[in-house]
Amino acid sequence: MLLRIALRQKASALTALVTAAAIALTPFSVARAQAKGPPVLRDTETEQLLREYTRPILRVAGLEKQNIQMVIINDGSFNAFVADGRRIFVNWGAILQSETPNQIIGVLAHETGHLAGGHLSKLREQLATAQTQMIIAMLLGAGAIAAGSTRSSSAGNNGLANAGAAAIAAPQEMIRRTLLSYQRQQEENADRAGVKFLTATQQSPKGMYETFKRFTSESLFASRGADPYLQSHPMPAERVAALQEFAGTSPYWNKKDDPALQLRHDMVRAKISAFMERPETVYRRYPQTNDSLPARYARAISTYLHGDLRSALTQIDALIQVQPNNPYFYEVRGQALLESGKPAEAIAPLRKAAQLSNNAPLIEMLLGQALVGTDNKAYTDDAVRILRAAVAREPEAALGYTQLAMAYGRKGDYAEADLASAQAAYLRGDNKTARELATRAKTRFAIGTPGWVKADDIVAAKPPRN
Numbered sequence: 001m002l003l004r005i006a007l008r009q010k011a012s013a014l015t016a017l018v019t020a021a022a023i024a025l026t027p028f029s030v031a032r033a034q035a036k037g038p039p040v041l042r043d044t045e046t047e048q049l050l051r052e053y054t055r056p057i058l059r060v061a062g063l064e065k066q067n068i069q070m071v072i073i074n075d076g077s078f079n080a081f082v083a084d085g086r087r088i089f090v091n092w093g094a095i096l097q098s099e100t101p102n103q104i105i106g107v108l109a110h111e112t113g114h115l116a117g118g119h120l121s122k123l124r125e126q127l128a129t130a131q132t133q134m135i136i137a138m139l140l141g142a143g144a145i146a147a148g149s150t151r152s153s154s155a156g157n158n159g160l161a162n163a164g165a166a167a168i169a170a171p172q173e174m175i176r177r178t179l180l181s182y183q184r185q186q187e188e189n190a191d192r193a194g195v196k197f198l199t200a201t202q203q204s205p206k207g208m209y210e211t212f213k214r215f216t217s218e219s220l221f222a223s224r225g226a227d228p229y230l231q232s233h234p235m236p237a238e239r240v241a242a243l244q245e246f247a248g249t250s251p252y253w254n255k256k257d258d259p260a261l262q263l264r265h266d267m268v269r270a271k272i273s274a275f276m277e278r279p280e281t282v283y284r285r286y287p288q289t290n291d292s293l294p295a296r297y298a299r300a301i302s303t304y305l306h307g308d309l310r311s312a313l314t315q316i317d318a319l320i321q322v323q324p325n326n327p328y329f330y331e332v333r334g335q336a337l338l339e340s341g342k343p344a345e346a347i348a349p350l351r352k353a354a355q356l357s358n359n360a361p362l363i364e365m366l367l368g369q370a371l372v373g374t375d376n377k378a379y380t381d382d383a384v385r386i387l388r389a390a391v392a393r394e395p396e397a398a399l400g401y402t403q404l405a406m407a408y409g410r411k412g413d414y415a416e417a418d419l420a421s422a423q424a425a426y427l428r429g430d431n432k433t434a435r436e437l438a439t440r441a442k443t444r445f446a447i448g449t450p451g452w453v454k455a456d457d458i459v460a461a462k463p464p465r466n
Contacts, residue, residue, distance in 0.1 A: 038074070038075075038089065040072065040074065041072045041073070042362055042397070043271070044328070044331070044357060044360040045268060045271065045331075046092075046268050046272070047072065050070040051070055053104065053108055056201040057197045057198070059201075060197050061113075061115070061197055062116065063112065066115075068086060068088060069086060069087045070090065071088065072090055072092055073089050073091045073092070075091040075093055076091070076093035076096070077093045078097050079091045080107045080108065080111050081111065082111050088108060088115070094107060095268060096272045098207075100257050100262065101261050101262060101264075101265045102204055102206065103207035103210055103211050104265075105198070105207060106205060109195070109198050110190050110193075110194040111190070112193070112194065112197060113197070114190045117186070117189055117193060188242065194208055195208065195246060195247045199250050199252060203252060203255065204250065204252045204253055204255040205243075205247035205252075206253055206254070208243065209247050209248075212239060213240045263294070270294035270297045270298035270301075274298040274300075274302045275305070279305075282302045283302070286299055296319060303315060304340075316336065317333075326356070327352070327356035328353070328357075330353035331350065331363055331366070333349040334346040334347075334348075334353060337349070338366065338370050343369075343374045347370050347371060353367075354367050359389070361390040361397070362394065364386050364387070364400075365394070365397060365399050368386045368390065368404070368407070371386070372406045377410060380410045380411050381411075383403070384404065384407045384411065387400055391404060399424075401424035402420075404420040405417045405418075408420060414444060415445050415451055416451065418441035418455075419438065419454060419455050422434045422435075425437060426438075426458055435459050438456070439455070441455040442455045
């Protein structure tokens with residue numbers, strides 16, 4: 001579940017896996033990493049839904065085998081973007097503000113258009129070319145300035161020097177406009193590609209159109225009087241008009257989202273609201289008079305987050321009665337108990353959640369945390385088994401390695417404990433601590449064993465790239 005970092009700093013299934021944090025994660029207080037990158041949130045339910053949204057689109061785009069990951073950014077604004085060729089980043093605010101699955105699917109289709117078009121690598125090529133052109137322009141201009149300075153000192157004329165300054169400025173401005181024009185063209189191409197993918201998967205492009213249209217009025221005021229040639233995206237009104245023209249011809253324009261999918265979408269939005277918004281905001285969105293399942297889900301989560309465990313458990317149990325095979329209801333029950341200092345009671349619902357979710361790694365990590373948190377050594381071997389399986393499937397989640405280190409320490413296996421602690425520190429970006437722990441782990445393992453090799457890799461490794 002989406003990590004409610006500001007309210008409590010206890011670990012949860014929704015660990016904030018900060019793929020970088022040279023920036024402060026205010027108003028969230030999670031651990032920082034040293035590499036650069038955005039603050040990331042983890043949640044099995046939300047990630048699973050996003051994967052299902054993108055899977056058919058990636059298939060028709062020819063990217064199905066590229067292992068494109070969906071990454072949730074800890075930001076309440078409406079935004080999605082690609083920053084490399086293997087991940088689509090989506091702000092939680094974009095999910096929350098998308099009223100239908102089709103609206104967020106349209107955005108994901110647009111971003112897939114960027115990936116399929118190779119826009120990032122092409123833009124890098126354009127930037128490299130522009131950089132070369134700027135250097136040449138600066139050298140030529142600097143030569144003119146130097147010549148003008150020499151002549152003006154002898155003839156009292158600085159006209160050539162001024163011309164040299166202009167020779168630097170003019171090409172730079174032209175190059176900048178060329179780059180922005182190239183970016184605008186990429187955005188238009190991504191729009192068209194997104195519509196193409198939606199049509200190929202028999203989905204409506206109307207959600208994409210609705211999303212861009214919704215933000216047109218907000219952008220119009222800011223862009224009023226703006227030079228259209230100094231924008232990185234097409235002008236709002238022009239973009240929406242063009243999108244309507246070629247998207248409106250889709251035979252699936254009026255196709256509605258499946259009601260079951262709409263319910264799942266609304267459930268995820270309710271969860272995001274409960275974890276990421278203030279309680280008064282949650283209750284305005286989902287008042288007591290709203291008896292829908294999403295509203296009850298949001299209120300149950302908000303209730304436990306703000307300290308009323310007994311009432312929260314009653315509400316969660318009522319949800320389980322309605323959907324007894326929903327793994328995320330058991331997950332939130334287990335998390336509520338674990339974060340309330342009742343790890344032993346959290347084990348049963350978390351086991352159920354893991355079973356129903358096909359052993360989702362993040363849920364298994366939460367279960368492992370509950371097993372370790374009981375201080376009952378009878379659970380130690382079980383915790384090690386579960387956590388090892390979880391980190392094998394989700395190797396970039398520091399929480400799993402942290403809990404695994406504790407479990408190994410309880411067993412007295414200090415070599416594995418040091419290695420797991422080093423892996424956790426490395427993923428957090430604490431490279432100094434990671435190397436120190438890995439160096440100590442090497443002294444505990446026999447030379448050449450798998451554990452020794454892993455520790456040696458950490459000692460020699462560079463900071464992780466995200």
